[in-house]
Amino acid sequence: MDKIAALSRVACLSDLPRPLIERLAAQSGMQRIGKGSILFRQGEQAHFVYVLIEGGVSLLSGPEGEQTITDFVEAGEIIMIAPALLRLPYLVTAKAVTDLLVIMIPAADFRQLAETELSLCVALNRILAGHWRLLLKYLTQTKSRDADTRLMQYLVDSAATSKGPAQFTLPGSKQDLAAHLGITPATLSRALKRLGKLGVQTKGAEVRIEDVSRLNALFQRSSHPIPDRIIRPPSRAQ
Amino acid sequence: MDKIAALSRVACLSDLPRPLIERLAAQSGMQRIGKGSILFRQGEQAHFVYVLIEGGVSLLSGPEGEQTITDFVEAGEIIMIAPALLRLPYLVTAKAVTDLLVIMIPAADFRQLAETELSLCVALNRILAGHWRLLLKYLTQTKSRDADTRLMQYLVDSAATSKGPAQFTLPGSKQDLAAHLGITPATLSRALKRLGKLGVQTKGAEVRIEDVSRLNALFQRSSHPIPDRIIRPPSRAQ
DNA sequence: GGTCGGCCTTGATCCGGATCAAGGTTCTGA
């Protein structure tokens, strides 16, 4: 697969005019990266923008050793546009969860195009605005109540549907999920067991939910109206 | 003060060509808003982009009743660009902390300009990228360790300097700060008392720090080796 | 000036989740 084909397949770039994609391709390099590799570290100056063609990446932040996972990035997404645009250091560390295929665009070239090509600029706005909303959502959830609720939120969001049964694969290990939710693996394990009573099963990284709307209903209630003494008793009373 | 003058004084717009500022001004309205008013609510469709000329706004999110403060916005900043660009509902509720003077630009007009005017588009990219970084930082901090550390972080970030004495005013009440840090007023009070031993005094919303570097040193140690002297956010741009 | 109502502080207690410490299970590689 050549660079142009790969880039045109990326959703957020696919609307760009062909010549622009060709310029991006010309200025970039395609690279295989092995599972577990570090793409870049928090604090480093941004040298590249990474377009993830195949594989999954987790974005880690926080003090060395006890970092949490800020986000999972999957194929078809673009990583770390903000630091490249602003010429600032990365705020996170990126680690390959699987073997990867990425296209690396030098930050300076990317910046230059972003400031002269309207179509790219508009596309970037969309991407950045989307990312902003995603982070905001994470932030809200992180601050909001207990581990069980956050886990439920995550599961519902990850399910392709909003009612009926669902089944999907976690982007990483359960440890990774725990780090993303800001809890320990031990707590995640217990939380999953509790959710088992609500029709959530896991086997490795596979998750099966009997009825998404059942979960949905639960934290819909705990989020919308004012009553704040609902959710705990049922699940605790086992 | 007329709209054009007000808009040109906003840092992130000041580089735009004059005619563009005039078009923005022509399409927008200036409005006074009283302290405590709600500018918009979480879930509403985005009708306006708000340019904050005078005053302070807090952005609340989370379940009704027990919301936390996601961010404080101060004069010279622009609120809620992302929902306007994406035609999506607001993810937060905006509440006036003081009396305000805002310029309201209809979302549709704004979107149209953002997609046709390169200079505006580039400016937006910078703003969005900056906001993204700010949120990411909040997210990291929120997940990271204890209340005292988060408070110290906040104080150090808010201090104009990175060493020596500092003095400043909180953007809201202590309750507001507590909500922003994701703790209760009671915990904040105790945390401040603890920090008193490190040379932090408060009187109402006034904060005085004897020696910022003393705090800085502390959580430098508790965080990690990689020195990433990055930004401090009086403004979220950057 | 006095009273009322927020806001802040302080104390006592409770609870969710971390931590520590075993097992059990699945994956990997020789």
Add this chain to the structure above:
DNA sequence: TCAGAACCTTGATCCGGATCAAGGCCGACC
């Protein structure tokens, strides 16, 4: 096929911060 090493689960205990509940302080309004 087996051994070792991650990974996951489960139990016991501990601790930070929430919650409940009084007071103290201060500004606002009569």
